[in-house]
Amino acid sequence: MSAARRRLLVLLLPLLWMAVFFLAPFAIVLSIAFAEAAEGLPPYAPLLRWVDGALTLQLNFQNLALLAEDSYYLDAYLLSLRVAAISALLCLLVGYPMALAIARAPERWRVPLLLLVILPFWTSFLLRITAWIGILQDQGWLNGLLLALGVIEAPLQLLYTEFAMYLGITYCYLPFMVLPLYASLVKQDPALLDAAADLGAPPWRSFLTITLPLSLPGIVAGFLLVFIPAVGEFVIPELLGGPGAQLIGRVLWTEFFQNRDWPLASALASVLLLALVLPIALFQWRFAGERRR
Amino acid sequence: MNLAAPRPGSAEPWRDPGAEPFLQIEGLTKRFGDFVALDRVDLSIWRGEFFALLGGSGSGKSTLLRCLAGLIEPDAGRILLDGQDMAQVPPYRRPVNMMFQSYALFPHMDVARNIGFGLRQEGASRAVIRDRVAEMLALVRMEGFGARRPDELSGGQRARVALARALAKRPKLLLLDEPLSALDKNLREATQFELVNIQERTGTTFVIVTHDQEEAMTMATRLAVMDRGTLAQVGTPGEVYEFPNSRFTAEFLGTANILEGVVEALTPAGARIGSSEYDFDILSEGEPPKPLGSRVFVAIRPERMRIERAQEGADFGDNRVVGRVRDIAYFGDFFVYYVVLEGGKELRVSQPNLRRITERPVDWDDLVAVSWAPEASVVLPE
Numbered sequence: 065m066s067a068a069r070r071r072l073l074v075l076l077l078p079l080l081w082m083a084v085f086f087l088a089p090f091a092i093v094l095s096i097a098f099a100e101a102a103e104g105l106p107p108y109a110p111l112l113r114w115v116d117g118a119l120t121l122q123l124n125f126q127n128l129a130l131l132a133e134d135s136y137y138l139d140a141y142l143l144s145l146r147v148a149a150i151s152a153l154l155c156l157l158v159g160y161p162m163a164l165a166i167a168r169a170p171e172r173w174r175v176p177l178l179l180l181v182i183l184p185f186w187t188s189f190l191l192r193i194t195a196w197i198g199i200l201q202d203q204g205w206l207n208g209l210l211l212a213l214g215v216i217e218a219p220l221q222l223l224y225t226e227f228a229m230y231l232g233i234t235y236c237y238l239p240f241m242v243l244p245l246y247a248s249l250v251k252q253d254p255a256l257l258d259a260a261a262d263l264g265a266p267p268w269r270s271f272l273t274i275t276l277p278l279s280l281p282g283i284v285a286g287f288l289l290v291f292i293p294a295v296g297e298f299v300i301p302e303l304l305g306g307p308g309a310q311l312i313g314r315v316l317w318t319e320f321f322q323n324r325d326w327p328l329a330s331a332l333a334s335v336l337l338l339a340l341v342l343p344i345a346l347f348q349w350r351f352a353g354e355r356r357r
Numbered sequence: 358m359n360l361a362a363p364r365p366g367s368a369e370p371w372r373d374p375g376a377e378p379f380l381q382i383e384g385l386t387k388r389f390g391d392f393v394a395l396d397r398v399d400l401s402i403w404r405g406e407f408f409a410l411l412g413g414s415g416s417g418k419s420t421l422l423r424c425l426a427g428l429i430e431p432d433a434g435r436i437l438l439d440g441q442d443m444a445q446v447p448p449y450r451r452p453v454n455m456m457f458q459s460y461a462l463f464p465h466m467d468v469a470r471n472i473g474f475g476l477r478q479e480g481a482s483r484a485v486i487r488d489r490v491a492e493m494l495a496l497v498r499m500e501g502f503g504a505r506r507p508d509e510l511s512g513g514q515r516a517r518v519a520l521a522r523a524l525a526k527r528p529k530l531l532l533l534d535e536p537l538s539a540l541d542k543n544l545r546e547a548t549q550f551e552l553v554n555i556q557e558r559t560g561t562t563f564v565i566v567t568h569d570q571e572e573a574m575t576m577a578t579r580l581a582v583m584d585r586g587t588l589a590q591v592g593t594p595g596e597v598y599e600f601p602n603s604r605f606t607a608e609f610l611g612t613a614n615i616l617e618g619v620v621e622a623l624t625p626a627g628a629r630i631g632s633s634e635y636d637f638d639i640l641s642e643g644e645p646p647k648p649l650g651s652r653v654f655v656a657i658r659p660e661r662m663r664i665e666r667a668q669e670g671a672d673f674g675d676n677r678v679v680g681r682v683r684d685i686a687y688f689g690d691f692f693v694y695y696v697v698l699e700g701g702k703e704l705r706v707s708q709p710n711l712r713r714i715t716e717r718p719v720d721w722d723d724l725v726a727v728s729w730a731p732e733a734s735v736v737l738p739e
């Protein structure tokens with residue numbers, strides 16, 4: 065078998081995977097987005113219909129038009145992007161020192177420390193969120209502690225606030241930030257820092273001029289790994305966040321389950337996906353081009 | 358006594374008891390766990406010296422340089438640079454620059470930014486940095502490479518960029534960790550020449566680690582041979598080569614035949630050393646460092662020995678042994694004969710290849726006599 069053929073075969077598996085588990089479902093969702101809502105099961109009219117004895121394709125653009133017209137949806141998108149960006153930033157701020165500390169720890173400590181970062185994943189996600197409710201609620205541990213210490217006189221409203229939502233998202237997504245950061249930090253040659261110090265750079269300058277720029281791929285990867293799922297995050301804002309925040313996840317849920325408007329929900333999901341994938345693909349393409357230069 | 362030709366105009370401050378050393382290392386010790394990488398090293402280096410560190414792999418050369426640069430903290434001992442104790446001075450404040458064994462070029466910066474890195478830390482102006490970088494690029498003959506990334510350079514080009522980067526700040530002390538090992542022969546010789554040139558022009562003090570004896574011998578004002586974290590011998594190349602103080606240095610710097618014997622008599626010219634083991638006497642010049650009757654080792658350089666065909670039953674004399682040629686190695690400019698003595702001891706004898714020979718004067722399995730002058734034998738102090 066020639067090398068080119070072998071390469072094709074190696075590529076075939078991931079491509080097949082993408083086709084079966086990403087492209088096909090996406091095509092289905094996208095097609096529903098162009099359908100009309102109807103009573104029945106599934107609750108939409110098929111795209112291909114017999115009209116006057118001929119098979120015709122009936123595309124309904126009203127769902128998409130509605131998304132553009134009604135600022136309710138646009139606001140939800142923007143708010144979600146904002147929440148996701150802030151969450152990713154918080155993860156970066158918390159995760160970078162952690163990843164750096166693990167990467168600089170003696171070698172035999174690194175794997176145990178990484179395991180500690182991943183350890184929370186071994187308990188159920190919902191359980192961990194419920195635990196946070198126990199900590200944050202008015203009679204919760206945190207308020208109890210603050211009251212006991214005399215820092216506050218009356219319980220603080222912690223639960224069902226933006227604070228609780230960001231705390232929850234940062235807490236849950238932190239490993240996705242730490243792992244790629246660690247991977248890029250640990251492979252940096254320590255001799256580079258020696259060289260920088262030798263050439264007169266105090267530690268903070270070698271961090272800014274050497275460590276940070278060299279870890280940029282890790283930062284980008286970690287940011288995307290947190291940002292992308294956080295945009296559509298539904299459970300954490302629902303359980304910990306305030307009632308006001310109309311995030312796209314909640315809007316989607318409402319349209320899908322409460323209003324049973326599958327076409328609109330599909331349109332929402334498709335637009336969300338495209339709005340995320342296109343800029344990221346563009347960015348990746350440019351970034352890779354820059355590296356190759 | 359300095360036997361190597363001193364460079365014209367070069368002083369020998371290490372012979373002047375009044376001269377203050379530029380770099381003083383006292384009792385420097387560094388341990389990695391149980392392993393002692395540097396063991397109470399004492400060394401003084403004077404301003405403007407070109408000091409070479411030689412030694413086998415893992416003997417502690419890089420560790421010593423890293424202590425000088427401040428990159429690792431010694432467990433004990435002091436480093437004084439220009440009279441100032443360096444213990445509390447972090448690496449980024451030391452007037453010392455280092456060329457790393459792995460080069461440690463910054464992969465995300467182009468060549469010009471790598472070379473200018475040190476100057477940027479000083480807050481030098483753009484114009485100053487640009488000029489200095491251009492000057493350094495010219496110095497290492499890398500003009501036109503300023504915009505390349507390190508991963509777009511060959512190994513030798515990377516070495517030259519690393520050298521330029523270490524020189525850019527005009528350090529008082531320049532540490533070079535095997536700077537030329539990746540260069541081809543011509544470039545290496547040109548760069549050696551250039552290094553000596555730079556050193557003489559700038560008056561910078563150089564400490565250079567090298568595996569290449571020839572490099573150390575030709576470039577260094579003095580050198581130190583390191584062995585398992587200690588300095589086995591320090592001296593001018595001539596001193597160390599001609600008067601090795603131990604079997605280790607005798608065999609490390611160049612090659613040497615080491616013969617064992619007992620000091621039998623002191624003569625007006627030197628000593629007579631009997632080696633009943635091989636059934637011959639060795640005459641050596643100068644006082645032996647050991648008293649009468651003690652066991653000593655004598656080193657004789659292969660190029661100081663003469664070899665000639667001998668008759669069966671030829672008698673032994675002083676500094677004359679008989680054996681058989683086991684092997685002959687041809688090096689182009691000289692031959693090396695491996696001669697096995699009766700007791701099994703093997704000697705190396707090298708002879709210059711004076712003319713193109715069709716018929717070898719000495720051949721495989723020939724019975725040969727090997728002889729040398731008394732002044733060729735050096736009695737090793739240890």
Ligand SMILES: Nc1ncnc2c1ncn2[C@@H]1O[C@H](COP(=O)(O)OP(=O)(O)OP(=O)(O)O)[C@@H](O)[C@H]1O
Nearest residue numbers: 389392394412413414415416417418419420421458
């Ligand atoms: N960070 C470290 N941790 C543990 N041991 C070390 C460390 N650095 C060096 N060593 C050990 O110290 C000894 C001296 O190392 P060093 O790098 O100084 O050798 P060297 O003389 O430069 O050798 P080479 O010629 O191979 O470069 C070696 O045995 C090495 O294994």
Ligand SMILES: [Mg+2]
Nearest residue numbers: 418419458534
């Ligand atoms: Mg080394």
